[in-house]
Amino acid sequence: MTLNPPGVDGFLQVLLIAVLAVPALGAVVVALVPARSDRGARIVATGFATVTLIVAVALAALPSTRDLGGFRYTSTDGIPVVPKAEVDLAWVPRLGIDFHLGIDGISYPLVLLTALLTVLCCGYTVWKVPAGGSGRTLAALLLVLEVGILGTFLALDLVLFFIFFEVVLLPMYAVIAGWGGGPRRRAAARKFVLYTLFGSVLLLLGVFTVVVAAGTADMLALAGGFGLSRTTQLAAFTLFAIAFAVKAPLWPLHTWLPDAHTEAPTVGSVILAGVLLKMGTYGLVRVGIGVAPEGARWAAPVLGVLAVAAILAGSLICLRQTELKRLIAYSSVGHMGFVLLGIATGTATGVQAALVGNVAHGVITGLLFFLAGAIKDRGHTGDLADLGGLRETAPRLAGLLGFAAIASLGLPGLAGFWGEAFAVVASIERGGGLWTTLAVLAAAGGALTAVYFLRLLRRVTHGPATPAVTGIPRIAGPEWLAWSPLVLLTLAVGLVPALVLAASADPVAALTGALR
Numbered sequence: 001m002t003l004n005p006p007g008v009d010g011f012l013q014v015l016l017i018a019v020l021a022v023p024a025l026g027a028v029v030v031a032l033v034p035a036r037s038d039r040g041a042r043i044v045a046t047g048f049a050t051v052t053l054i055v056a057v058a059l060a061a062l063p064s065t066r067d068l069g070g071f072r073y074t075s076t077d078g079i080p081v082v083p084k085a086e087v088d089l090a091w092v093p094r095l096g097i098d099f100h101l102g103i104d105g106i107s108y109p110l111v112l113l114t115a116l117l118t119v120l121c122c123g124y125t126v127w128k129v130p131a132g133g134s135g136r137t138l139a140a141l142l143l144v145l146e147v148g149i150l151g152t153f154l155a156l157d158l159v160l161f162f163i164f165f166e167v168v169l170l171p172m173y174a175v176i177a178g179w180g181g182g183p184r185r186r187a188a189a190r191k192f193v194l195y196t197l198f199g200s201v202l203l204l205l206g207v208f209t210v211v212v213a214a215g216t217a218d219m220l221a222l223a224g225g226f227g228l229s230r231t232t233q234l235a236a237f238t239l240f241a242i243a244f245a246v247k248a249p250l251w252p253l254h255t256w257l258p259d260a261h262t263e264a265p266t267v268g269s270v271i272l273a274g275v276l277l278k279m280g281t282y283g284l285v286r287v288g289i290g291v292a293p294e295g296a297r298w299a300a301p302v303l304g305v306l307a308v309a310a311i312l313a314g315s316l317i318c319l320r321q322t323e324l325k326r327l328i329a330y331s332s333v334g335h336m337g338f339v340l341l342g343i344a345t346g347t348a349t350g351v352q353a354a355l356v357g358n359v360a361h362g363v364i365t366g367l368l369f370f371l372a373g374a375i376k377d378r379g380h381t382g383d384l385a386d387l388g389g390l391r392e393t394a395p396r397l398a399g400l401l402g403f404a405a406i407a408s409l410g411l412p413g414l415a416g417f418w419g420e421a422f423a424v425v426a427s428i429e430r431g432g433g434l435w436t437t438l439a440v441l442a443a444a445g446g447a448l449t450a451v452y453f454l455r456l457l458r459r460v461t462h463g464p465a466t467p468a469v470t471g472i473p474r475i476a477g478p479e480w481l482a483w484s485p486l487v488l489l490t491l492a493v494g495l496v497p498a499l500v501l502a503a504s505a506d507p508v509a510a511l512t513g514a515l516r
Helices: 008-032 035-061 108-127 135-154 158-167 169-179 185-214 230-247 256-263 266-276 278-291 293-318 324-345 348-379 395-408 416-430 433-461 477-495 498-513
Strands: 085-092 097-103
Touching (some): 008 085, 008 097, 008 135, 035 108, 097 135, 097 158, 108 135, 108 266, 108 348, 135 158, 135 266, 158 169, 169 266, 185 230, 185 256, 256 324, 266 278, 266 324, 278 293, 348 395, 348 416, 348 498, 395 433, 416 477
């Protein structure tokens, strides 16, 4: 058991538990609110999500004087890593499973992003509930999703990580199937579940392989692959990589994503693209590299090739898309390809590029799906051919779409630039004919990203106005409240990437040190 004495560090431990307990309690409270008070329940859910965000900000911002063992570990370069807080409580002692949580510079940007997007989505439901079910149930499901996603980013026990990883499965299925906007929503939800269950089986096999071989599920005790043979690490990393590739999703295991996004309600798409996909890439860093570095080094060339294939395939598919949400969904395949490329290099530059790319994609794509949902709700169609002339009929909406699109294509000064640019730089730093070739192809894929987003803007915002966008309503106040934080973050991370990168330097150096 690891609990600090009262004081600042003890208070941080309380916050670490509260960041999971508050949304879990909120989901229960919202579910118990009478059905006749549906709007009140949505307001209550937004309140709990707001408290969770405040707790997450405090957890990340408060200084720590902690210098105790536990989550402190040292890279091969002798770099000490002391996180903000750690809680390690015995949970199932006979099986050696602990309720072990911790937060550091790798996880806290994603914790903050999850808490923020949940607040924005819960607040959005107060203003507008998609057809299909009660807003109270949808808000409760959003809070359950928050618990599962946050728990995944905080877990430091492999079994606990797996449990939180699975918590999101049924709530997201229910969101897509229950509140989706298309006739194929149930089929899309089933496809999501089947793919995710396939990945879950492989993840469980990987956890079992590691725990049996090492005799512990503690991810800190396993850091650097200590206690695991090379054969075990290769087998475990293969299982982990495929499982996380399904969740991310990474090419060629991505085919569930476009259907899920196309059919999901707006808030479902925002959570799915903004943070749920990041569970896969985060797991590849924290579990894949952290527990099986020999496997990561062995698989690096294959991961690099698959990453570039995802970048090129995603861009080429986007060039052929005629539906707005489907195009944005396929763009995620390419962007996640850049994240994977950074991870595959195994360098500190590449992994940090992946981390900032994760955050940037979550912010920008969250904004894009909010905007796509608003456009579809107003025009009653997502067909690009029917949405021309938006600049003339809804200039503010067109302007926001243009801003999000150029941020996503990687314009310098906006959040999307750093992750993609430094993934390419990391490939060049890695050196050799293979990695240099991959860097060139990835850069070409980045150019194709600009092509399909500019094509999107030409078709949607320019040209003569179509009947679908004639006389559409202006942007409402609640929409401005939901979108403004994402616009500001896109600018902030683009101009000051150290907001994401500064705290991650030491833990990333510790993780990647074992790859050399």
